[in-house]
Amino acid sequence: MLDISSHDVLIVGGGGAGLRAAIAVAETNPNLNIAVLSKVYPMRSHTVSAEGGAAGVIGPDDTLDEHAYDTISGGDWLPDQDAVEFFVKEAPEELLRMEHWGCPWNREPNGRVAVRPFGGMKKERTWFAADKTGFHMLHTLFQTSLKYNAVTRYDEFYATKLLADDGQVQGVVAIELASGKIQAISAKAVILTTGGCGRVFPFTTNAAIKTGDGMSLAYRAGAPLKDMEFVQYHPTGLPFTGILITEAARAEGGYMLNKDGYRYLQDYNLGKPQPQPVLRSMELGPRDRLSQAFVKEFEKGRTLKGPYGDVVHLDLRHLGEKKITTKLPFVRELCLKYENLDPVKELIPVRPVVHYMMGGVHTDTNGATPLKGLYAAGEVACVSINGANRLGSNSLTECLVFGAQCGRAAADFASTQRAPGRHLLAQAVDEETRLQDQFLRKAGGRERISEIREEMQRTMEQSAGIYRSRDSLEQAAGKLSELQERFRDIGLDDRGHAFNTELVAALELGSMVDVAESIIQCALHRTESRGAHQRTDFPARDDQKFLAHSVVTRTAEGTPAVNYLPVKITRWPPAERVYGK
Amino acid sequence: MAEQIALEVTRFSPERDKVPSIQAFDVPLRKEWVVLDALNYVKDRVDGSLSFRWSCRMGVCGSCGMMVNGEPKLTCATFLTDYAPGPVRVEPLKNFPVMRDLIVEITDFLGKLSKVKPWIIRAKKKPLSEGEYLQTPDELDTYRQFSMCINCLLCYAACPVYGLDPLFAGPAALALAQRYNMDSRDEGKSERLDILSQHDGIWGCTFVGECTEVCPKHVDPAGAIQQYKLTATQEWIRSLLMPWGGKS
Numbered sequence: 001m002l003d004i005s006s007h008d009v010l011i012v013g014g015g016g017a018g019l020r021a022a023i024a025v026a027e028t029n030p031n032l033n034i035a036v037l038s039k040v041y042p043m044r045s046h047t048v049s050a051e052g053g054a055a056g057v058i059g060p061d062d063t064l065d066e067h068a069y070d071t072i073s074g075g076d077w078l079p080d081q082d083a084v085e086f087f088v089k090e091a092p093e094e095l096l097r098m099e100h101w102g103c104p105w106n107r108e109p110n111g112r113v114a115v116r117p118f119g120g121m122k123k124e125r126t127w128f129a130a131d132k133t134g135f136h137m138l139h140t141l142f143q144t145s146l147k148y149n150a151v152t153r154y155d156e157f158y159a160t161k162l163l164a165d166d167g168q169v170q171g172v173v174a175i176e177l178a179s180g181k182i183q184a185i186s187a188k189a190v191i192l193t194t195g196g197c198g199r200v201f202p203f204t205t206n207a208a209i210k211t212g213d214g215m216s217l218a219y220r221a222g223a224p225l226k227d228m229e230f231v232q233y234h235p236t237g238l239p240f241t242g243i244l245i246t247e248a249a250r251a252e253g254g255y256m257l258n259k260d261g262y263r264y265l266q267d268y269n270l271g272k273p274q275p276q277p278v279l280r281s282m283e284l285g286p287r288d289r290l291s292q293a294f295v296k297e298f299e300k301g302r303t304l305k306g307p308y309g310d311v312v313h314l315d316l317r318h319l320g321e322k323k324i325t326t327k328l329p330f331v332r333e334l335c336l337k338y339e340n341l342d343p344v345k346e347l348i349p350v351r352p353v354v355h356y357m358m359g360g361v362h363t364d365t366n367g368a369t370p371l372k373g374l375y376a377a378g379e380v381a382c383v384s385i386n387g388a389n390r391l392g393s394n395s396l397t398e399c400l401v402f403g404a405q406c407g408r409a410a411a412d413f414a415s416t417q418r419a420p421g422r423h424l425l426a427q428a429v430d431e432e433t434r435l436q437d438q439f440l441r442k443a444g445g446r447e448r449i450s451e452i453r454e455e456m457q458r459t460m461e462q463s464a465g466i467y468r469s470r471d472s473l474e475q476a477a478g479k480l481s482e483l484q485e486r487f488r489d490i491g492l493d494d495r496g497h498a499f500n501t502e503l504v505a506a507l508e509l510g511s512m513v514d515v516a517e518s519i520i521q522c523a524l525h526r527t528e529s530r531g532a533h534q535r536t537d538f539p540a541r542d543d544q545k546f547l548a549h550s551v552v553t554r555t556a557e558g559t560p561a562v563n564y565l566p567v568k569i570t571r572w573p574p575a576e577r578v579y580g581k
Numbered sequence: 582m583a584e585q586i587a588l589e590v591t592r593f594s595p596e597r598d599k600v601p602s603i604q605a606f607d608v609p610l611r612k613e614w615v616v617l618d619a620l621n622y623v624k625d626r627v628d629g630s631l632s633f634r635w636s637c638r639m640g641v642c643g644s645c646g647m648m649v650n651g652e653p654k655l656t657c658a659t660f661l662t663d664y665a666p667g668p669v670r671v672e673p674l675k676n677f678p679v680m681r682d683l684i685v686e687i688t689d690f691l692g693k694l695s696k697v698k699p700w701i702i703r704a705k706k707k708p709l710s711e712g713e714y715l716q717t718p719d720e721l722d723t724y725r726q727f728s729m730c731i732n733c734l735l736c737y738a739a740c741p742v743y744g745l746d747p748l749f750a751g752p753a754a755l756a757l758a759q760r761y762n763m764d765s766r767d768e769g770k771s772e773r774l775d776i777l778s779q780h781d782g783i784w785g786c787t788f789v790g791e792c793t794e795v796c797p798k799h800v801d802p803a804g805a806i807q808q809y810k811l812t813a814t815q816e817w818i819r820s821l822l823m824p825w826g827g828k829s
């Protein structure tokens with residue numbers, strides 16, 4: 001027999017955004033009964049890997065308008081400016097609240113919080129906890145959340161479906177991983193904070209759990225996804241593992257060198273090389289432009305061959321051991337461990353690596369989706385403040401600002417709603433049957449998860465990488481529908497209930513194929529180049545047609561349909577993106 | 582054919598087995614592979630039913646702790662070649678109940694973590710409008726090390742006391758309690774001490790320091806426990822000397 005448990009607000013995802021939302025709900029209305037459901041223990045969430053820092057105006061010489069301008073120009077005028085204005089205004093207070101909760105921010109000698117420069121930012125405004133910022137933020141949030149008794153946790157539960165009644169979202173169906181039991185969890189409001197989807201690509205900084213589940217859950221329930229074609233490549237990933245070398249390494253003064261030891265970024269309209277880092281210039285340009293420059297260097301034959309593809313070098317040697325160990329200890333640890341080299345003395349081989357999803361579930365500035373009762377925040381959502389290219393250190397802050405905002409909005413909404421009825425149980429029973437039929441009790445099934453996954457990843461890298469074209473995208477669309485078909489014929493080795501991680505892998509693959517299709521469709525339809533979306537067949541930005549968000553919905557036949565929504569412009573009319581001046 | 586290495590892993594299904602068994606697989610021995618890569622190789626290509634936890638593959642999420650040739654290790658940070666020519670034996674973390682294959686039950690730790698109140702406790706909170714609590718880099722340094730704990734629980738697997746006395750709060754929970762005790766913004770030290778002195782597991786710790794030795798993040802939980810004992814003793818003596826328990 002299926003269980004049903006009910007709460008006022010259910011948060012799916014226990015990362016930075018989810019935990020911040022949970023605390024916001026508890027503080028907005030202490031009478032609400034809150035649940036946080038997560039497929040891993042919250043402190044394992046991917047936020048833990050974030051290194052560099054979190055942006056928020058704090059310095060006396062900095063202004064909210066400058067942070068807004070950097071974000072909007074960095075996003076190639078695709079961010080919604082009302083959302084950005086709200087974001088930059090809330091950012092400092094949210095980061096300060098983290099300080100009050102115990103986050104070990106780095107400090108100035110006088111005890112004030114210290115900030116560092118970051119790519120695409122004109123002022124120093126990135127708060128950091130050495131180069132383990134996400135780790136410290138996540139543990140601070142998790143540990144702080146433990147003091148709220150109103151929060152019930154469903155640790156290691158995997159959400160497979162949103163429950164909806166008459167267009168209103170009222171809970172989820174989830175598998176308790178330990179027992180394999182399928183359970184309905186109902187709520188008056190549901191917040192998705194399930195993070196990004198980097199694993200759709202083969203070479204990524206993203207953890208194994210970043211499979212776009214929340215995007216697929218929302219999409220399948222009828223909520224639109226937005227700006228899915230905008231996938232960020234980070235210019236400095238370690239070859240083979242894809243482990244990130246944080247942008248902070250360049251912010252502290254690291255150089256990018258080609259095979260001749262030349263600071264090649266000067267050839268790409270990013271300014272002139274100086275010995276010291278210059279904000280919004282050279283190595284501190286935005287990520288899309290740096291990753292594109294790598295491809296151009298490769299085409300010119302000026303990159304180095306490596307066993308896992310071509311690389312360039314990140315040079316930190318001139319920073320000296322002291323600076324590296326105090327400001328970038330994790331970079332050194334990772335290089336020593338995984339590349340067997342010491343950045344104090346040696347060059348670090350790096351190449352662009354899939355890092356962040358600008359797109360996601362379409363929401364307004366309250367985190368509300370078009371589906372009543374459904375909210376989203378963090379990397380799974382697209383508000384949008386990131387537009388066509390996110391600036392480093394904006395997304396940790398985004399998790400806080402919009403996690404909190406969405407928690408407040410969901411709390412207010414839940415306070416006005418009646419508890420969902422038990423009739424939702426019927427939907428949960430159907431979902432249980434689907435899981436049984438499709439995976440656990442199915443006879444036969446010839447396809448292996450890993451094969452379909454690898455083919456999908458290869459397809460995405462080849463056709464939806466840093467540069468794209470109609471041909472490559474059309475090929476990918478065909479390949480993905482073939483993979484959708486083959487996915488139906490998956491056979492599991494594991495038919496057990498307790499901790500069936502193979503079942504989870506199959507469900508994650510299902511999410512990823514959905515997400516991959518939406519990326520390809522949005523990319524095909526956007527016949528211009530903007531930020532992280534570069535079309536070789538349409539190399540220019542086209543504000544006439546595409547100063548607009550792509551919005552993709554699932555049709556009754558299950559195919560994606562793409563429409564457009566105008567960008568909200570408040571005070572910054574579209575202009576050319578200028579760096580290095 | 583590429584060089585191979587034998588990987589021996591624990592298999593256990595609560596639905597099927599009474600006791601765990603060991604199964605051996607041959608996996609490629611590649612220079613850049615960590616033990617976790619070998620497990621994923623098996624899961625992807627040989628037997629999809631092998632179950633284990635992992636996520637970040639960069640030693641920071643704390644999911645992938647297992648016993649590797651008898652020692653608690655993060656499998657994403659332990660290279661296969663270090664065990665050549667093999668075999669490499671991978672087992673679930675010691676001192677925890679096994680749920681499935683290489684996955685152990687860790688809710689006991691989470692309960693203990695909540696018990697030590699790992700959050701900032703203050704009698705009077707400063708309003709946000711008054712800005713940050715000042716904390717000098719030196720003050721930060723006094724607790725920074727203890728704040729580096731990734732909850733991987735390798736220290737529990739190495740701890741002889743936890744093995745015998747499951748009521749013992751254990752190295753990581755104590756290190757995190759100490760992380761807040763030492764934080765200049767916190768005033769909860771005596772509250773935490775009350776909770777911890779309710780159980781005397783802490784006195785069972787002999788300071789052999791196995792926990793500190795296996796900690797992949799150099800948290801030094803043994804040092805934290807030592808500090809704790811010292812404070813607890815001081816408080817205890819104070820309570821003997823002063824009327825009403827002497828709490829200030």
Ligand SMILES: Cc1cc2nc3c(=O)[nH]c(=O)nc-3n(C[C@H](O)[C@H](O)[C@H](O)COP(=O)(O)OP(=O)(O)OC[C@H]3O[C@@H](n4cnc5c(N)ncnc54)[C@H](O)[C@@H]3O)c2cc1C
Nearest residue numbers: 013014015016017039047052053159195378379393395396
């Ligand atoms: C290596 C790296 C470094 C980064 N560095 C920075 C940085 O310096 N600054 C910055 O601003 N940003 C950085 N980012 C980006 C930033 O870390 C992420 O965008 C952000 O942490 C996302 O947080 P989140 O809360 O949205 O999601 P996550 O932290 O990914 O959490 C997702 C949660 O959802 C749960 N979940 C997912 N699917 C399901 C399901 N089906 N059922 C149940 N639960 C589910 C997971 O268990 C998890 O708890 C970095 C990213 C990477 C990859």
Ligand code: SF4
Nearest residue numbers: 730731733734736796
């Ligand atoms: S103290 Fe060290 S070994 Fe123990 S859980 Fe924390 S990080 Fe892991």
Ligand code: FES
Nearest residue numbers: 638642643645657
């Ligand atoms: S997989 Fe995250 S610590 Fe090993």
